Amino acid sequence: MNIVVIGKSGQLAFELQRILATAEHNVTFLARHDVDITSLASIERTLSALSPDTVINASAYTAVDRAETELEACNAINAIAVKNLAMYCKQAKAFLVHVSTDYVFNGLKGSPYLTNDKIEPQGAYGKSKADGEKALLEVLPEASCIIRTAWVYSAHGSNFVKTMLRLMSDKPQLGVIDDQIGTPTWAHGLAQACLWAGETNTAGVFHWTDEGVASWYDFALAIQEIALEKGLLNKTIPILPIPSSQYPTPAxxxxxSVLDKTKTREIFTSCHLVHWRKQLSAMLDELKANN
Structure with missing residues (x-):
């Protein structure tokens, strides 16, 4: 297959590069300086020369708090660019895999969100991702796969796990929010799901996170516990649960925002969902090996 991945520097693109390095596909990763996805003309010019069978969109504006003031930049990447990619793929007869977020939901349901539950984003980032989903489903419903995910981390780039490891090394104690509930997701598993969807042209809306449920506080406790076992930390510090009200953010x-993955288990038969603690352990092994 001829695969084009939009994005080169993010966590998902990093994991896709590792997986695709051994795959029998012709793969091109496009960075921002290679193509301007906010311009349909730039997409058409660049991708037409590559003639992809499948496009995986691993590019996104993910600065959730900054999005509240950088509305134009956020919307350009998360909504306008997605519509542009969908329009190109429609005329080129290519399949498009796009990654979305749990933030398209309002978080008030209290049970895992189904793929067809009502979308009601609470902030600018979530709204931009919801608008991207809507545009894609309007333009390319039969030849696209939307994969919603949450709490993504990897050994590459900046993320909650690496931030916690740094703070646990530097601080005498930490306070971590305990009233936001979701599921951590290792980017490696997400990349495998995206690739499988692109290889099989599996159309529809799906949810992919690791298995299980956690608060950010639970996640932090597990990071400290497993990192201590692996020698990535050399001391234990107190980690205190705090409510969101004690840590106000712009967004x-x-x-x-736990995502129901029943549909994913039924359809993504070659991709295996693994509990988040096990995935965290695997990522920390990788981090230790890299260090």
Whole structure:
């Protein structure tokens, strides 16, 4: 297959590069300086020369709090660019895999969100991702796969796990929010799901996170516990649970955004969902090996 991945520097693109390095596909990763995805003309010019069978969009504006003031930049990448990619793929008869977020939901349901549950984003980032989903489903419903995910981390780039490891090394104690509930997701598993969807042209809306449920507080406790076992930390510090009200942020976040993966288990038969603690352990092994 001829695969084009939009994005080169992010966590998902990093994991896709690792997986695709051994795959029998012709793969091109496009960075920002290679193509301007906010311009349909730039997409058509660049991608026409590559003639992809499948496009995987691993590019996104993910600065959730900054999005509240950088509305234009956020919307350009998360909504306008997605519509542009969908329009190109429609005329080129290519399949498009796009990654979305749990932030399209309001977080008030109290039970895992189904793929067809009502979308009601609470902030600018979530709204931009919801608008991207809507545009894609309007333009390319039969030849696209939307994969919603949450709490993504990897050994590459900046993320919650690496931030926690740094703070646990530097601080005498930490306070971590315990009233936002979701599921951590290792980017490696997400990349495998995206690739499988692109290889099989699996159309529709799906949810992909690791298995299980956690608060950010639970996640932090597990990071410290497993990192200590692996020698990535050399001391234990107190980690205190705090409510969101004690840590105000510009963007409103969903209090409960666990994603139901029943449909994913039924369809993504070659991709295996693994509990988040096991995936965290695997990522920390990788981090230790890299260090």
């Amino acid at each position: 409103k976040r969903p209090h409960y």
